[in-house]
Amino acid sequence: MQRPSLVEIKAFVPSKDFATSLSFYQDLGFEVCSNEGGIAYLAYGNYSFLLQDFYVADLANNFMMHILVEDADAWYAQIERSGIPEKYNARLTAIKQQAYRMRDFTLTDPSGVLWVIGQNTQ
Numbered sequence: 814m815q816r817p818s819l820v821e822i823k824a825f826v827p828s829k830d831f832a833t834s835l836s837f838y839q840d841l842g843f844e845v846c847s848n849e850g851g852i853a854y855l856a857y858g859n860y861s862f863l864l865q866d867f868y869v870a871d872l873a874n875n876f877m878m879h880i881l882v883e884d885a886d887a888w889y890a891q892i893e894r895s896g897i898p899e900k901y902n903a904r905l906t907a908i909k910q911q912a913y914r915m916r917d918f919t920l921t922d923p924s925g926v927l928w929v930i931g932q933n934t935q
Contacts, residue, residue, distance in 0.1 A: 823863050824862050825863045825867075831851065831853075831864070833901070834923055837922055841895075870925070873926055874925040876927070877928075878928050879929045883932060885908055892905060903920055903921055903923065906918050914934050916931055
């Protein structure tokens with residue numbers, strides 16, 4: 814039996830202050846492709862998610878997203894240069910080599926969502 818095709822999967826990321834979160838993600842390099850009815854479609858090239866004007870502290874503080882990049886050092890440097898951590902009081906951790914063969918770091922958005930940004934290592 815042939816399975817039906819899948820086009821895309823997107824997460825609905827919560828935001829405590831929708832306007833602040835929109836600004837945060839734009840500063841991070843995401844483009845706002847649409848923004849209607851409390852849902853913004855954000856994209857970085859071919860990769861995207863939905864930012865929602867919805868907040869529950871327990872959800873946001875336990876919500877995690879992962880970005881796989883080619884160069885974690887370049888991403889880290891760009892985030893530091895941009896001033897995002899200071900501007901949004903966003904927690905940025907140091908890059909760390911993980912036992913699961915990935916170098917990664919975390920960035921916490923203004924709502925408490927944890928983004929793990931990393932690159933595969935051999």
